Amino acid sequence: MDPAVLREDMVDGLESPTKVALDDEAVAIAMRDVPRHEFLEDDHAAYADRAHEVLETRVLAPSTVAQLFEALAIENGDDVLIVGAGIGYTAAVAAEIVGEHRVHAVDISRPLVYAARTNLERAGYQGVLVDRRDGAGGLPEYAPFDRILLEAAAVDPPRALLAQLADGGRLVLPRGTQPQRITAVDPDGSSDEFGVVSFDPLLLEGEQSGAVERNRTDREDVEYARRRADSRTGWEQEWIEWDDRLR
Template structure:
């Protein structure tokens, strides 16, 4: 109950998002000593020098995507798989791309344990998107780019929504929402955040 209260205090009002967050225990996506801190609204370390985002940011980004049950969603930056799991509760299908193969393998295991069969985890260079599955109704980045990447914008369907952090990796970043319309792109700012930077290529296969 405290978990949901915290989310509501951060402006999360979408009942479907709240239900999805409540149904997936965050500790399942953490390991070691950090499992005990799963209820805290803070980012926490995971393998490969990455982090799992704080629940209020996961919920905000999910809410701003305005996902419907018919949506095909692309996520760039699988990490622990927590965000992808939340998305899977709301969308028809989720494709999530992770450049660290150990993270992709671990996320796949956890998602399978929850029986989330509508998620496909792919170990690849997320900065290029997933052109073979485009167009997407929604695109979410959990890594910060200096600008919305052109390849990803090209893979977004007209009428689609992209949510991502933008800004230099060593400064405060801004979470933005991009709506692709017939006449162009509409941008809105959602607040300050801090994410790992979006990297090109696939990382070396080390834990």
């Protein structure tokens, strides 16, 4: 069947009263235009509303992509960062709305970065920048961003990503453990919650597929170190009269 017809059927299904996954007209138009089959090997399966496994990562189902973009509230002219580029499909949807040169994407997995670049070029979005980075650090060289989409779960929004938001910007992420809620966070920390989802956690260096080791305690080590740094109340505080307190 013609991929264009499959795309129409896919979006019609997302807009149907039974799913109500898609209500944003700009996102609907973008998903009708992006050739999803260029990102997955099976043309017909590409437009089914289900997730796929590619290069040890999960490719989001179209309904999940729609939910994320509904929360993102992306507008024409926004500068966008996709954290967790995966195979590149969500970056392509963003590029349809804001223009490919306004979309940047990062992923911690080198094979996925290569795949995303190849897929985006084949689909006609070669202007999207895709770089291999630890997603929690964002892409400060191109900040600030009007919209940041984090396609991995985190208990709290990474500080570096919040710092890279423009005034009036928005960070969307699956927040929590299992399951999570899609959460939109403003630069001041205020947030709105949307639907329930299930995502894999945000990875640190050494945890990505193909790495020598996958040590999930690294995340806890980094978090504990940050908390200790934020809660220093001891000898480094010069204003405390330690000699008096020890008498």
